[in-house]
Amino acid sequence: xTVPAPEFRVRPATMDDLDAVLALVVAHDxxxxxxxxxxxxxxxxxxxxxxxxxxxxxAVAPDGxxxxxxxxxxxxxxxxxxxxxxxxxxxxxxxxxxxxxxVTEERARxxxxxxxxxxxxxxxxxxxxxxxxxxALLEQEGYQATRHFWRMVIDLEGPPAPVSWPEGITVRPCxxxxxxxxxxxxxxxxFRDHWGYVPETYDEWRPRQKDASDTSLWFLxxxxxxxxxxxxxxxxxxxxxxxxxxxxxxxxxxGLGEALLRxxxxxxxxxxxxxxxxxxxxxxxxxxTRLYEKADMRVVHxxxxxxxxxxxxxxxxxxxxx
Numbered sequence: 001x002t003v004p005a006p007e008f009r010v011r012p013a014t015m016d017d018l019d020a021v022l023a024l025v026v027a028h029d030x031x032x033x034x035x036x037x038x039x040x041x042x043x044x045x046x047x048x049x050x051x052x053x054x055x056x057x058x059a060v061a062p063d064g065x066x067x068x069x070x071x072x073x074x075x076x077x078x079x080x081x082x083x084x085x086x087x088x089x090x091x092x093x094x095x096x097x098x099x100x101x102x103v104t105e106e107r108a109r110x111x112x113x114x115x116x117x118x119x120x121x122x123x124x125x126x127x128x129x130x131x132x133x134x135x136a137l138l139e140q141e142g143y144q145a146t147r148h149f150w151r152m153v154i155d156l157e158g159p160p161a162p163v164s165w166p167e168g169i170t171v172r173p174c175x176x177x178x179x180x181x182x183x184x185x186x187x188x189x190x191f192r193d194h195w196g197y198v199p200e201t202y203d204e205w206r207p208r209q210k211d212a213s214d215t216s217l218w219f220l221x222x223x224x225x226x227x228x229x230x231x232x233x234x235x236x237x238x239x240x241x242x243x244x245x246x247x248x249x250x251x252x253x254x255g256l257g258e259a260l261l262r263x264x265x266x267x268x269x270x271x272x273x274x275x276x277x278x279x280x281x282x283x284x285x286x287x288x289t290r291l292y293e294k295a296d297m298r299v300v301h302x303x304x305x306x307x308x309x310x311x312x313x314x315x316x317x318x319x320x321x322x
Contacts, residue, residue, distance in 0.1 A: 008067065008096055010103055013056040018043060020066045021058070024088050031089035032128055033301065039237060045211055046071070057103050059087075059096045067091040070100040072107045076198040078115035079316040081108040083125045097134065101125070101141050105308070112310045120313040129302035143306035147195060150289070152297040153239065153277040160265045166254050169228065171263055174218040180206065183218050186230040190246025195281055198316050212243055217267065221247075221260055229256045233264050240268035242278040257291050265295075 013021060022043050026036040050056060050071060059068030070085035083104040087096045105123060112121040125143060127134040135145070165171065174180050184202045191197050212218070212234035221229035231245040242264055247256045268276050280288050282302070 007062050008059045008094075008099060010057050010059055010099065012053050013047070013058050013069070014052060015047065017058060017066065018047070021069050024066055024069055025086050027088055027090075028086040032131060037237065042211075055107065057100060057107075059099055061091070068096040068100050070104050072104050072111070074111055074114075076200075076316060078111055079119050079121055079198070080196070081111055081121065081123045081310070083108065083123060085125070093133070097137055098141070101137060105141070109310055115311070116316075118313050119316050120309060121311040123308045123310050124305060125308075126303045126305045129304045135304060135306075138306045141308070143308045145304050146307045147305040148282040149303045149305060150280050150282050150299045151277060151301040151303070152280060152289075152292050153275060153300050154265065154295065154297045156265060156269050156274040156276070159269055160262055163259050163263050163266065165259055166256070168223050169221060169254075169256065169259075170223075171219055171221045171260065174215040174220060179220055180215060180218065182227040183220055183230040183232060186220070186227040186248055187232070187244050187246040189248050190229070191244075193249075194284065209243075217264075219260060219263060219267075221256055223251070229260050231260050231264055233268070235273070236277065238275070240264070240271075240273040240276040242276065245278070257288070258295060261291065261295050 018040065022038065022040050025038045025043070029035065029037040047056070050073070055072045057068075057070045057072075058066050061067050065088075067088045068086065068091070070083060073082045073084075074080070075082060083101070085097065085100040085104065087100070104125075108123045115121045123143075125138055126149070127138065129135075129148060139145075163171075174183060181202050184205055188200070188205070209232065212232050214234065217233040219231045219233070220227060227248070228251040229245075229247040232243045234241050234243055242261065245257065245260060245264075247260075265276055268274075277300075278292070278297070280292060282289060
């Protein structure tokens with residue numbers, strides 16, 4: 001078992017560390033995936049929403065070099081606490097990862113009592129499915145692999161074919177706050193079938209969409225004025241990104257999901273973007289993975305989601321429907 005080397009010290013990040021941390025994350029991503037997967041804007045945006053003093057951790061070598069970086073974030077009223085970490089490839093195998101896993105767990109255990117009484121609290125950590133040393137480390141630390149997620153992409157070689165919508169169905173971009181609320185309601189209902197779903201309000205959800213600020217890339221599908229499906233799209237690195245897409249239960253099996261996805265492809269292509277991606281639960285119960293494959297998307301990365309139960313209790317699922 002790898003033992004953390006004592007010469008590495010841990011301290012919180014500050015905004016002055018942005019460039020050093022970005023260089024570390026980019027080096028990590030290139031070593032693991034062959035290309036960077038993060039930008040300075042991504043990192044700054046994350047830090048603006050983070051309590052750096054409490055929820056960020058830098059592993060620093062004796063010469064002052066930042067060699068590891070991790071964060072802790074809480075979701076769903078503290079019932080899910082997410083940890084995320086990176087180690088510079090020049091320092092892989094030296095115990096930096098183990099050090100960060102342990103300090104993030106210590107922070108998570110201090111947050112766990114803030115969750116509603118009686119509800120199970122879990123700590124998560126997602127790593128590349130191909131990263132065997134990282135997976136072994138998490139398993140040694142008491143985590144269990146609970147889910148796998150795919151990143152899927154399509155590279156458009158020409159203009160996508162026109163979309164054929166069922167009779168009576170229309171699609172349009174968001175033009176008002178009322179439209180944005182309809183997008184939220186439609187996708188929230190669609191996601192009730194997904195693993196880990198917990199209800200939230202529009203006011204809780206909307207602030208997290210600030211990196212999808214161009215609402216002309218939010219698409220609302222309607223039938224007789226009733227929202228039936230919706231998608232929130234944006235840009236991520238050098239590609240278009242389908243951040244959230246879903247069809248409400250009564251309108252499923254009518255081809256709306258595929259039509260909406262292809263509508264997004266056409267709009268991105270019109271704007272000059274030919275690579276489009278999204279993330280999906282590999283075990284999605286609504287058949288989303290089959291839909292994406294039918295739309296000619298392919299898997300480029302697999303991620304394993306590991307969880308550790310910090311406090312046993314009831315699962316924080318939605319209230320049963322009557």
